[in-house]
Amino acid sequence: MGIKILIIEDTADIRESVAEILELAGHTVYEAGNGKEGVEMARTYMPDIILCDIMMPELDGYGVLHMLGKTPETAQIPFIFLTAKADRVDLRKAMDMGADDYLTKPFDDVELLNAIESRMKKKERQKEFYSKSLDDLGHLIARNNGLAELKKVIQDRKSRYFKKNQVIYYEGDKGNGLYIVLSGQVKTSKLAEDGRELITGLHGSDRYLGIQAMLADETYSDTATALEDSQLCLIPKDQLEELLTLYPDVSRQFIKLLAGQIRENEEQLLQLAYSSVRKKLSDALLRLYRQGGPANNNIKISREDLAALAGMATETVSRTLSDFKSEGLIDKTGSIISVIDAKRLERMKN
Numbered sequence: 001m002g003i004k005i006l007i008i009e010d011t012a013d014i015r016e017s018v019a020e021i022l023e024l025a026g027h028t029v030y031e032a033g034n035g036k037e038g039v040e041m042a043r044t045y046m047p048d049i050i051l052c053d054i055m056m057p058e059l060d061g062y063g064v065l066h067m068l069g070k071t072p073e074t075a076q077i078p079f080i081f082l083t084a085k086a087d088r089v090d091l092r093k094a095m096d097m098g099a100d101d102y103l104t105k106p107f108d109d110v111e112l113l114n115a116i117e118s119r120m121k122k123k124e125r126q127k128e129f130y131s132k133s134l135d136d137l138g139h140l141i142a143r144n145n146g147l148a149e150l151k152k153v154i155q156d157r158k159s160r161y162f163k164k165n166q167v168i169y170y171e172g173d174k175g176n177g178l179y180i181v182l183s184g185q186v187k188t189s190k191l192a193e194d195g196r197e198l199i200t201g202l203h204g205s206d207r208y209l210g211i212q213a214m215l216a217d218e219t220y221s222d223t224a225t226a227l228e229d230s231q232l233c234l235i236p237k238d239q240l241e242e243l244l245t246l247y248p249d250v251s252r253q254f255i256k257l258l259a260g261q262i263r264e265n266e267e268q269l270l271q272l273a274y275s276s277v278r279k280k281l282s283d284a285l286l287r288l289y290r291q292g293g294p295a296n297n298n299i300k301i302s303r304e305d306l307a308a309l310a311g312m313a314t315e316t317v318s319r320t321l322s323d324f325k326s327e328g329l330i331d332k333t334g335s336i337i338s339v340i341d342a343k344r345l346e347r348m349k350n
Contacts, residue, residue: 002026003120006047008038008064009082010056014105018051021109022116035059039067042074049119051103054083065097078119100161159233162186162226168209171223175213177234181205184230188222189308199309202227202301204291214240227305277312281320282348284310285330289339299337 005027009015012033019029030045032038035052036059042050050068054061061081068074081102095102100119103111159182162168168179171190181203188201188209200222203209213220214237235243284306288299303321307314321337324330329345331338339345 003048004028006030006050008032008052035064049078051080054081159231162230164228166226168224169220173220177236178214178240179209180233181207182231185227186224187227188224190222197308279348280310282345297339
């Protein structure tokens with residue numbers, strides 16, 4: 001079934017070519033030749049998805065996204081940027097502002113249609129995403145007003161999608177909100193003085209990112225990067241501060257979550273400082289194994305990321321994994337590691 005698509009593009013040839021492809025696919029297409037016209041058409045026709053060029057006269061793509069974000073109705077429309085520039089700063093700005101995806105010109109019809117189909121599927125699934133970690137907050141809250149309000153904030157917020165290896169925020173960035181991982185996997189990391197990466201945490205569904213930055217009003221203390229295509233919800237700083245002020249029990253629970261993260265980081269630092277190579281790697285594997293839950297003993301992680309998590313050289317990781325496989329502790333195929341004997345890994349001597 002066709003959907004309504006708005007194209008905002010000042011280059012007529014590109015706009016007409018994209019419109020032709022989409023109309024052949026059975027979609028209803030609206031065309032705008034500049035940003036101001038695009039904003040008016042979006043408010044008039046309420047399209048299902050918007051394709052928008054970044055570099056335009058009068059009102060550029062960033063301005064269009066900003067204007068549409070001011071009203072709840074248009075803020076929820078999936079927004080894909082079209083850009084001829086693959087510059088990281090431009091793309092990062094686009095995603096930070098709330099864009100759902102981007103296509104770098106020139107793109108072919110398959111890329112275009114796949115991007116639209118992917119956004120629409122994820123828009124439908126968005127309604128089904130609720131973080132069960134919100135329910136975890138509830139057991140210490142005397143009344144559920146705070147929890148209900150937090151759920152409402154997340155339901156009203158537009159979830160954001162990050163592609164594999166896309167940076168969510170950088171160490172030193174001003175904390176602009178609290179991220180909740182709805183699906184996928186995110187790593188947080190820091191760079192050592194010698195340039196090596198140290199992974200401070202791996203975060204799957206229902207994990208919070210940036211608690212310390214929000215509670216202490218500081219910059220982010222590490223860099224967050226999507227390890228796979230991931231969906232996150234961002235609670236803006238002002239909304240979070242209002243929740244924490246109105247509902248002290250919610251505030252206390254976030255402090256407990258932060259304390260737990262600090263304890264995990266301390267344990268990791270002790271392991272890195274005092275553990276043997278085999279002990280470091282076994283502990284890292286067990287952390288990943290426990291995150292996957294009892295129903296899944298498979299760990300999908302690159303050798304480089306595993307080395308950064310364990311504080312080891314990549315070559316040492318590969319050699320030690322081979323030893324573990326020959327000892328019957330694990331099995332490995334490509335980037336998939338299967339834990340065979342978790343108890344023996346736990347008993348690994350230092």
